[in-house]
Amino acid sequence: MAVSEGLPIGALAGRTGLAVSAIRYYEAQGLLKPWRNAGGQRRYQRADIRRLSFIMIAQQFGLSLPDIREVLASLPNNRTPTPKDWARIGAALRGHLDARIDTLLRLRDNLDGCIGCGCLSLPKCKLYNRDDIAQSKGTGPRYLLGDRPDV
Template sequence: MPSPSAQGLLSIGEVASRTGLAVSAIRYYDDEGLVAARRTPGGKRIFPRSDIRRLSFILIAQQLGFSLDEIRSQLRQLPLERTPTKRDWEKISRGFRAHLDARIGMLERLRDRLDGCIGCGCLSLETCKLYNAGDRAAQTGSGPRLVIQKSIGETPA
């Protein structure tokens, strides 16, 4: 039987070295089904080179605030047995774009309104840009509703 490296496979240590991830993190992502290690006859995990890109994508997506469930959902669109193509990545990027646009909008609203208040409902600032008369924002849910709404023009019911 050819060695793992002769088959284009990498040991977990090699993957850790290439990605900067701890071996324990790679095991965790494997256990969570985000990558799919093969096993040697001795039970050691070995990975296709394409998992370097999958793991890098996971790291980036986590930095952008995506949950593992969201990441897993996107990764299901990628092939497991080959390096993803540009077309594969474009498909995933379309899936993330709407989420990123919504987050960017929320961050812009927060930035633009932060000097006054974040819509907490305290009603203590007369100059609050997010004045919440009668605590009407409470009708739409808990938390800073006036910042997390989808668009600036929306008002609570």
């Protein structure tokens, strides 16, 4: 296969370890932009291997697909990040990663007092609901439902 023909989706899946359905999902989410050959089949750039690798790494960092889409949209011509881009992106993500690490450390340090609770709205909860402040936001596990703690 000539490079100019692009990669079929099966080859891209084989190179990245992703299922074809995952690649199609990422495409539907606007993270990949294949083209169609004369026969109507999807074709991908070789750079999409790196792009998909970036997506998988960013997800491991805890970024959502909309966040990843925003990062990738900041790159010109739909290309993958260069080392210079990655340094800029990494600097921007550092705060996100530090906050995630802090949350995980708090979870680890307070886990024994929370096992079995499940509701995260009891007055004794040390993780998310000190002094039962969540009750002012409504009933149920407010922070699990998407409310943010007032910090």
